[in-house]
Amino acid sequence: MKVAKFLFVAYLAVLVFCLGTLLLVSPYLAFWHLDATSVATFQFLLHRSAEIQILLGSALMLLFGFLYVGPMKTLTFFVISLPVSLLMRTFLTGKTSLLGLYPANTAPASQESGLEVFFILLSWFSMSFSSYLLASKLVARLGLRRQTLWSLLLGTYFLVAWSVALDAVLTGARLPAQTSLWHDYGSSFGLPVYNLVNWAVAGLLLLMLSRLFWRAGASIQQLEIWLPFSLYTANIGFIMLLSFGSGLWFPLMLSTCLVLVPESLAYFPREEPHPIHGGRFRTSLSQLIWLIMRVGVWGFGRRRLQLVARGVEHIPRSGPVLIVANHVHYFFDGYILIRTVPRRLHTLVALDWVQVQALRLVIELACSLADWPVVLRSEQLRERDTSQNWAYKPLESRQYLRQVISNTVRLLRASEALAIFPEAYPAFDPHPTLKRAPDEFLPFRPGFIKLVELAERDHRTRVAIVPAGLMYTRTGKGWQATVQYGQALFLTDFASHEEALHTVEERVQALSLALSSVTPLPPGETSPL
DSSP states (O other), rough: HHHHHHHHHHHHHHHHHHHIIIIIIIIGGHHTTOOHHHHHHHHHHHHHHHHHHHHHHHHHHHHHIIIIIIIHHHHHHHHHHHHHHHHHHHHHTTSOOSSSSOOOSSSOOOGSOOHHHHHHHHHHHHEEEEEEHHHHHHHHHHTSHHHHHHHHHHHHHHHHHHHHHHHHHHHHHHHGGGGHHHHHHHHSTOOOTHHHHHHHHHHHHHHHHHTTOSSSSSOGGGGHHHHHHHHHHHHHHHHHHHHHHHHHHHHHHIIIIIIIHHHTTTSSOOOOSSSOOOOOOHHHHHHHHHHHHHHHHHHHTTEEEEEEOOOOSSOSSSSSSSEEOOOOOTTTTHHHHHHSSSSEEEEEEEEEEEOOHHHHHHHHHHHHHHOOOOOOOOOHHSSOOOTTTOSOGGGGGHHHHHHHHHHHHHHTTTTOEEEEEETOOSSSSSSSSSOOTTTOOOOOOHHHHHHHHGGGGSSSSOEEEEEEEEEEEEEEEEEEEEEEEEOOOGGGGGSSHHHHHHHHHHHHHHGEEEEEOOOOOOOTOOOOO
């Protein structure tokens, strides 16, 4: 894949060159004081950059298809898409449109040279192929039935949404005449934007006829989707930056909400077969999400929940920390920890209760951005009613166990702070819980001790285990939440892991004795907050 990476870097370089010249050079030719030769050279480079971009994009998708989709399927899609695109373009730019709803484009394809038409067809191949593969991956992750049908529909959506966004920014920006090249290559079958229905029908026919001769679908579950995702995202990023630089906020919002976010679900959260290693970008992104969360929770719940924090000085300001707390409320426990812990905090999140595939992807995307490990309670997966639809299958528990171990060890070795609830079940939850009373304690599971042990196997990491007790008491019309942190403990302080487990459990229970004073809930109320 070194060749593919080299081609993709070259592809990005061309996009950056085009973006810079379109926004910084072309509108201000007089400012640059260029002579006639320099202006001619600049116009030639700008005129040819679109062709270079399309050639690189087509070569990338052909190479990717040969390596991961299969030579026959890739060649079939390529050979079928070119004549089909040509027929669609010729038909749609005639005297009547496909559905007869709107007039066709006033610039027929016959006015273009054969080379220009060929480049346009190549652009449709690269974008339609990447759109279909992205859609197929997303459909597979959502677990939808009739995957081929949904892949065709979503692939058409990605293809048309990209074209609409590109058409909107190139039309609204009023850029120099050289940008008509991108407009021609990006527009769907030579039709103006108000022929949206015809765009969708033509794009669907293109994908259907190209996919028809495959006879069997590609192995999407094992498909490395990074290149189609990167190619498609690079084009969307080009549109968004061009919109931003031109002061066009509507195309920018359109590209972000209707294109970038949906297609990102095909790639994020990533399916990691190996441990994820941290990096500056990942750490910076996690820090940004943490700051947003801190600002967001500042005013949330303040009217109904008074918060008191004690023992915050016991939380180390640096180094790896594992905060171990009892579990009372399914949501507000995490809210309280975010509010009171004076450093960036990662929380282990159980998602085995999710029933909708789309919700699963959205929550996992959020957890991936915040760098919060996702865990599945295996007994929940085994004992649930199989007649209902669930987002997670029992066979996935091992995969997520490996991921949560690798992610937790990585974060601890990176001197991060994590929060975990070893009881695994809260007292108040809209879903079934093992606790029968607010003041009941479930036995602590030993998994957090194992995670600390694995993190310390590098002989450099020393994890501080901070016990925390959470308490909720009724105060008139609202509630008071109190969190109390105890002194940090270390595995080296104990003779065995069993002793460490029981000591941490006893400390957490001692810090949470005030739970026994919680006022009983009125009949029919399921949560105190």
